[in-house]
Amino acid sequence: MARKYDESDAKVRPARSTRPRSKDRPSHKNAIRGFVIQVDRGRTSCVTEAGVLVSAMKARELGKNSVVVGDQVALVGDTSGSEGSLSRIVSVYERKNSLTRTVDDAGALERMIVANVDQMVIVIAAANPEPRSGLVDRCLVVAFDQGIEPIILITKGDLADANDFLKPYLNLGVKTLQTSRGGDLIPIKELLRNKTSVLIGHSGVGKSTLVNALLDTDVRAVGDVNDVTGRGRHTSSSAVALKLPDLKNQVNSGWIIDTPGVRSFGLRHVNRDRVIGSFSDFADVINKCAKNCSHDEAGCELDLWAGSDTARKERVKSLRSLLNSDE
Ligand SMILES: Nc1nc2c(ncn2[C@@H]2O[C@H](COP(=O)(O)OP(=O)(O)OP(=O)(O)O)[C@@H](O)[C@H]2O)c(=O)[nH]1
Numbered sequence: 368m369a370r371k372y373d374e375s376d377a378k379v380r381p382a383r384s385t386r387p388r389s390k391d392r393p394s395h396k397n398a399i400r401g402f403v404i405q406v407d408r409g410r411t412s413c414v415t416e417a418g419v420l421v422s423a424m425k426a427r428e429l430g431k432n433s434v435v436v437g438d439q440v441a442l443v444g445d446t447s448g449s450e451g452s453l454s455r456i457v458s459v460y461e462r463k464n465s466l467t468r469t470v471d472d473a474g475a476l477e478r479m480i481v482a483n484v485d486q487m488v489i490v491i492a493a494a495n496p497e498p499r500s501g502l503v504d505r506c507l508v509v510a511f512d513q514g515i516e517p518i519i520l521i522t523k524g525d526l527a528d529a530n531d532f533l534k535p536y537l538n539l540g541v542k543t544l545q546t547s548r549g550g551d552l553i554p555i556k557e558l559l560r561n562k563t564s565v566l567i568g569h570s571g572v573g574k575s576t577l578v579n580a581l582l583d584t585d586v587r588a589v590g591d592v593n594d595v596t597g598r599g600r601h602t603s604s605s606a607v608a609l610k611l612p613d614l615k616n617q618v619n620s621g622w623i624i625d626t627p628g629v630r631s632f633g634l635r636h637v638n639r640d641r642v643i644g645s646f647s648d649f650a651d652v653i654n655k656c657a658k659n660c661s662h663d664e665a666g667c668e669l670d671l672w673a674g675s676d677t678a679r680k681e682r683v684k685s686l687r688s689l690l691n692s693d694e
């Protein structure tokens with residue numbers, strides 16, 4: 368639950384020296400709230416409630432990787448936003464959720480991508496690169512775990528038909544949309560309206576292309592897909608939140624967060640029961656399983672449920688591959 372900002376949020380660890388540091392720091396009482404739209408090495412870009420773009424550095428005590436795009440932060444110092452001005456982030460407000468993936472095989476290293484999002488748009492190309500259900504399944508687990516609404520968005524509809532790919536997810540009740548470059552953006556705009564949405568997908572699926580179309584600009588660089596490997600070139604290197612243009616003169620029309628293409632989406636940080644729970648189509652089936660069933664053993668109700676139905680068998684296989692994966 369959201370916690371109100373108070374003085375304790377901005378507490379500064381006592382310095383090793385006995386010199387009272389509070390004297391040379393601006394009072395945190397005067398802190399103003401900012402929304403983080405980009406983190407570029409040491410420099411963070413925030414938008415204040417008044418709509419001013421402020422460049423800020425993190426207070427040293429916050430530590431490495433402590434601020435991500437989507438964070439609400441407390442800013443002190445020069446928050447004028449004027450050229451060359453630099454503000455300081457003294458604290459990060461409690462997050463309502465965050466997207467984190469495990470980035471190493473041992474599962475010890477986690478990287479937070481974004482925080483405080485309403486929707487996760489899982490971007491999948493109908494072709495080039497080929498759609499892969501593994502990524503969708505992994506994203507759905509994280510969305511379920513964090514209470515974020517997932518949406519599957521198929522791009523490059525001009526290259527192939529993704530209906531078969533989408534079928535199992537339609538059965539799950541996940542919202543899906545299909546689009547192609549130059550296509551009708553209205554259904555997407557409606558979905559994104561007044562929400563903070565993050566685009567997640569492999570490199571080259573067209574995330575930045577879509578963002579440019581939605582904003583009707585070329586703010587985001589776009590890269591091609593390698594003809595030989597069928598892979599994108601990891602064109603976008605950091606996450607950026609962009610304000611969506613007003614739709615029908617709405618004052619607040621939402622934010623879209625473009626992210627760098629993910630190679631994999633490690634789930635080691637997600638509890639096993641939560642992984643199983645995200646397969647909501649299995650809930651009733653799994654209830655019938657023997658206590659302590661690993662769901663990957665003889666007698667598991669999932670096999671009975673799947674029978675010889677190809678689509679169902681694929682779903683069961685998906686769950687098992689996530690449960691048995693080292694990632
Ligand atoms: N045929 C076709 N190509 C598209 C479509 N959308 C994007 N592309 C192309 O796909 C390539 C990759 O697009 P990007 O927008 O850079 O992809 P991205 O997902 O942002 O990639 P990363 O930043 O590397 O993660 C570019 O050559 C785009 O022109 C589409 O609807 N149809």
Ligand SMILES: [Mg+2]
Nearest residue numbers: 574575602603
């Ligand atoms: Mg990109």
Ligand SMILES: [Zn+2]
Nearest residue numbers: 656660662667
């Ligand atoms: Zn079972």
